[in-house]
Amino acid sequence: MLVTLNEVLPAAKAGKYAVGLFNTVNLEMAKGVLAAAEELRSPVIIGTAEVLLPCAGLEDLASILIPLAKKASVPVVLHFDHGLTLEKIHQAMDLGFTSVMYDCSTLDFAGNCEAVAALTREAHSRGISVEAELGHVGANAGNGDHSIYTDPEEAKRFYEATGVDALAVAIGTAHGAYKEKPRLDFDRLSEIAAAVDTPLVLHGGSGLSDFDFQETIRRGIAKVNIFTDINCAAADAAHDGWKPGCGLTSLMPAITAAVKEATMRKMELFGSKNRA
Numbered sequence: 001m002l003v004t005l006n007e008v009l010p011a012a013k014a015g016k017y018a019v020g021l022f023n024t025v026n027l028e029m030a031k032g033v034l035a036a037a038e039e040l041r042s043p044v045i046i047g048t049a050e051v052l053l054p055c056a057g058l059e060d061l062a063s064i065l066i067p068l069a070k071k072a073s074v075p076v077v078l079h080f081d082h083g084l085t086l087e088k089i090h091q092a093m094d095l096g097f098t099s100v101m102y103d104c105s106t107l108d109f110a111g112n113c114e115a116v117a118a119l120t121r122e123a124h125s126r127g128i129s130v131e132a133e134l135g136h137v138g139a140n141a142g143n144g145d146h147s148i149y150t151d152p153e154e155a156k157r158f159y160e161a162t163g164v165d166a167l168a169v170a171i172g173t174a175h176g177a178y179k180e181k182p183r184l185d186f187d188r189l190s191e192i193a194a195a196v197d198t199p200l201v202l203h204g205g206s207g208l209s210d211f212d213f214q215e216t217i218r219r220g221i222a223k224v225n226i227f228t229d230i231n232c233a234a235a236d237a238a239h240d241g242w243k244p245g246c247g248l249t250s251l252m253p254a255i256t257a258a259v260k261e262a263t264m265r266k267m268e269l270f271g272s273k274n275r276a
């Protein structure tokens, strides 16, 4: 069934588990993620991000993902991750995405508050949930200087000003594959979780240790974004299965199976198994 963040994240926050967002850019990935959710009876968030649109456009993906989400036997949120332009966010909402992230994290505090508050009012009037980011989770440059960390006091003011349904925090993670071992600021996360009621989101989760996930979830993370792990699992399966003369159709089942397996590992780790 197709739902918003508000049907899955408050229960995750209360139950001290997290629901994964698994970005998907084609049918094989989508089938793998949804098969994992159904097998483990886990709620799931599926979708794409603005930077991934060259792989598959919003309209094409919506036409694949909405019917799959509706017929799934577990709650599925269709989320547009890291919306950067109002044009694409509006397109996602018009196409039937049930949740959008409006990433204004490169603006100053006042600018981020104002832009996200306006979009949140509009989205809520249409029954769509909104995630925003405070602080900035950057790309992994390997120089240890990839994030502007979230300030707990600002998080409280941001939440009160915007009413967002989920808040992405910057506590030392980075997007993409890690070039050096990340060091997470767990105490900062606990302070943010104590200051705001809204469920918190961890971006840049691919490559973190099992301990990092368990500790951040224990301290208040209710949604974890995963892309690199399942993206690489799909490519590894294609590589391992290929032999001369082999066609794409003979690799597709292995790709879907690899995405399913990688997704199930994360769901077990996040504690969302048997929560649907």
Ligand SMILES: [Zn+2]
Binding pocket: 082, 137, 175, 203, 204, 225
């Ligand atoms: Zn992100």
